[in-house]
Structure formats: C-alpha cells, structure tokens
Ligand SMILES: *[C@@H]1O[C@H](CO)[C@@H](O)[C@H](O)[C@H]1NC(C)=O
C-alpha cells in the first residue's frame with residue numbers, strides 16, 4: 001500500500017515572489033500542457049508565509065473576495081500573497097493582479113496527519129473586479145462528481161520528480177475520476193469519504209506545488225464546475241501511475257455556504273513606519289511635526305500635526321507621562337542643516353481624559369500647546385481637521401511619517417515618507433481585532449502591505465475633501481496602532497477618528 005503524502009511545496013530558493021522567480025525550462029504538471037491565457041481565469045497562485053517558512057500553493061477564486069484552497073495551504077499561515085489573472089508566475093503581464101491578505105478560515109476538523117478535511121478559504125480585504133482573465137468558478141453540488149467522469153487539473157507544480165522547481169507557465173492535464181474503492185487498492189483506508197481520486201492514461205497528475213489547485217469538470221451547460229482540491233499523492237513520487245488525491249468540493253459545499261462572512265482569529269492590537277511609501281518633497285506635508293517625548297523611562301518618537309499657531313494634534317500615547325516634549329517642524333529631514341527647521345519645547349499637553357494606556361489604545365488623541373505662536377511659512381502650515389464627511393470604505397487617505405520602513409529595520413528614517421491607503425470596512429476590521437476596535441477608530445489597508453509603522457504614531461491621516469471653495473486636504477484621523485503581526489503584515493492599521501473628538505478639541509484649545 002502506498003502512503004499518502006501531502007503535496008505542499010516548501011519554498012526554498014526555488015519559489016520566490018513573482019519578480020525573482022528563477023528560469024525554468026519545464027513545461028508541465030506531470031504529462032500536461034501549457035494553458036492559454038484566460039483558459040483558467042479562476043486559477044490563483046498562492047505564496048504562503050508561516051512561522052516555519054514559505055510555501056507555494058494553488059487555489060481557485062470562488063467569489064470576488066474568496067479563494068478556495070487546501071487546508072494545508074492556510075494552516076498556521078501568517079500572510080498570503082495571491083496572484084490572479086496571469087498564467088505566468090514571473091513574466092510581466094498587464095492582466096496580473098496581486099492581492100495580499102492574512103485572513104483565512106480552515107475546516108475545523110482538518111487533520112494535518114491524515115489530510116482529512118483538507119479544505120480552507122482565503123479572504124481578501126476587498127472584493128476584486130472580474131476581468132477576462134480573473135473570474136470565479138462555481139462549486140459542484142452533491143451528485144455532480146461520480147466515477148468515470150473526465151476532469152481537468154491545472155497548476156504550476158513540478159513537472160517531474162527530478163525537477164524540483166515550479167513551472168513558470170500554468171499547466172493542465174486531463175484525468176478521470178475513479179471510485180474511492182478503487183483508490184483504496186493503492187492507499188487503503190487512508191482514502192476517506194471527503195476525498196476523491198483521479199488517474200491519467202499513463203502517469204499524468206498533480207505534483208508538488210499543485211496543492212490547493214482545482215480539478216474541474218464541465219457542468220450541464222458546459223460551464224466549468226470546481227469538483228476537487230489537490231491534496232495528496234503517493235509517496236512513490238509524482239511520476240508513478242498511482243492515483244492522485246483531492247478533497248471533494250461537493251461534500252464541503254454546505255460548509256462553505258454556511259460560513260459567516262468572516263471567521264478569523266482575533267489579533268492583538270500593538271501600538272503602531274511607513275511601509276511601502278515614497279519620500280515626501282519639501283513642503284508637501286507642512287503640517288507634519290516630529291515629536292520627541294522624554295519620560296522618566298526614556299525617550300520616544302512620534303509624529304504630529306500643526307492645527308493652528310499654538311496647537312499640535314497628536315496621539316495620547318505621544319504625550320502620556322511626558323516630562324518634556326521637543327517638537328521639530330518645517331523640515332522633512334530629522335537631521336540635517338535645513339534652514340526651515342524650527343525646534344521648540346513644550347510641557348503643556350492635554351490628552352483625552354478617558355485615555356488609559358493600561359486599558360488599551362481607546363481615545364488615543366492629545367493636544368500640545370506651544371507658548372510662542374508659530375510663524376507660518378511654505379514649510380510650516382496648519383492642516384484643517386474639523387471635517388465630518390463620511391470615511392466610507394475604499395476612500396483614499398494618505399499617511400506620512402519617519403517610522404521604520406520594514407519590520408527588520410527598527411531605526412527611524414531621516415526623510416519623511418508618505419503612503420496612500422484606503423479606509424477599510426469597519427465590520428470587517430472588527431473581524432481582525434474584535435471588541436478592541438471601537439467606533440472612535442478607523443482602519444486602513446493598502447493594496448499589498450502598505451501602511452504605518454512604529455514611529456509614525458501621532459501623525460495624521462489626510463484625505464481630499466471638496467466644499468464650495470474647492471478641493472482641500474483635511475486631517476481625518478491620527479495614527480494609533482497596528483497588528484501584533486508587525487508592520488509588514490497586510491493586517492489593517494488603526495487610527496483615532498478626529499471627528500469623534502471635535503468638541504474636546506474645540507474646548508481644550510479654547511479653555512487653555
Ligand atoms: C530628553 O532625553 C534626551 C535623551 O535621553 C536627553 O539628551 C535630553 O537632555 C532630555 N531632555 C530633557 C529636558 O530632559
């Protein structure tokens with residue numbers, strides 16, 4: 001009897017992200033053909049990061065924001081980078097769409113040893129738009145998968161046992177479904193009712209790197225139907241004539257249909273540099289200030305924004321327990337000999353009375369008073385903040401700061417950077433952070449993992465607004481926190497909504 005082995009491909013130097021994929025002469029999954037563009041528009045290439053390393057998988061788009069794959073491909077995942085719309089893993093392709101996310105759900109009874117219930121789903125932050133090259137596939141219902149039917153497997157897995165690399169071009173191969181009884185001749189009782197096996201004429205089939213990829217069959221009207229998820233093969237290798245194993249789509253269709261919109265692990269909020277940003281030009285963010293906070297425990301760095309001649313808006317974390325605040329304004333460089341640079345100190349600050357760092361990051365907003373009114377120049381200007389326009393999901397917002405640029409580099413940047421993100425749906429953000437996320441906060445996401453990091457806290461998030469005077473830029477939120485998974489994760493970044501505290505800002509600046 002052959003032992004079942006998982007088809008998961010571990011990424012060593014062999015499987016890296018799109019741009020750096022090594023050259024490969026191979027042309028197929030075992031015994032297959034290269035797919036023409038748009039033939040499998042639901043096919044997804046999935047790069048999975050876990051604490052143990054990186055893996056490559058396939059998957060299928062089953063809704064504008066869901067990819068169906070194997071549980072092996074999502075189990076213990078920290079982050080996914082998913083490619084849609086291109087049959088090539090590395091050649092430039094204008095139809096390619098890259099999505100990053102860390103959201104997934106895995107079948108609750110999945111067993112990594114036996115590969116039972118090897119099914120999982122990856123969720124995007126926002127639905128994608130279908131194109132000729134990006135389309136969903138419908139899932140088969142009960143009764144649509146039986147012995148003897150022809151199916152098609154597609155994937156980027158190895159094309160032979162000797163060639164341990166992925167293929168650059170998507171391959172497909174035609175297979176025939178066999179009964180579980182017949183499959184048990186090879187694999188014994190390891191074959192369970194939630195699984196289905198397929199064979200080729202000779203040794204065709206899936207190989208390492210194909211895990212999670214779909215097998216499909218034509219429906220009644222010839223429309224493609226997803227019938228299985230590549231899950232296992234024989235320990236004897238990919239080139240044997242032994243059947244290959246799949247998770248049956250029909251058995252799990254009800255489980256998928258009944259999934260809540262989002263079922264996710266709660267992540268702990270961590271206090272939150274600009275990741276994936278660009279260097280700002282002089283005077284582009286004239287309201288931006290750098291704040292050095294001295295406390296009895298040490299010195300901390302934050303951002304902030306000038307809102308008028310005497311007041312700086314920042315996060316409560318940035319002033320709490322401060323013995324003195326040193327504020328630098330008028331320059332994009334933290335260090336240098338810029339004429340515009342002004343450095344002032346203050347120990348007059350006010351944080352929202354409900355802010356309590358022992359309880360979390362709620363009400364993370366503060367004001368710093370400057371005794372000597374500022375002189376405005378091209379490089380020192382206030383930002384408007386009293387904006388109550390709706391921060392609808394998808395609205396484009398810009399953050400700026402000197403924070404870290406990657407998780408590995410914990411130093412501040414000398415040059416001010418900025419990044420564009422979009423406002424994230426509050427309900428979906430709650431799925432990440434649970435009740436830690438309050439109505440007075442908003443979340444943002446980038447197309448990949450752009451966002452704020454340590455050292456950006458206190459800086460304001462701005463957006464374009466429109467009134468009868470025309471276009472203007474307005475501050476809408478204050479950088480406050482990020483996920484425990486680090487700045488480079490695609491988890492949403494958190495901000496304090498300014499509109500929730502308008503009367504506190506008005507009163508504090510009026511009465512002090
Ligand atoms: C603040 O801290 C820095 C670094 O520890 C120190 O050089 C500076 O003198 C401190 N300022 C005050 C007013 O304590």
Ligand SMILES: *[C@@H]1O[C@H](CO)[C@@H](O)[C@H](O)[C@H]1NC(C)=O
Nearest residue numbers: 501502503504505506507508
């Ligand atoms: C601001 O002051 C007004 C009175 O001038 C008061 O009614 C209101 O509650 C205050 N708001 C806050 C948040 O302190």
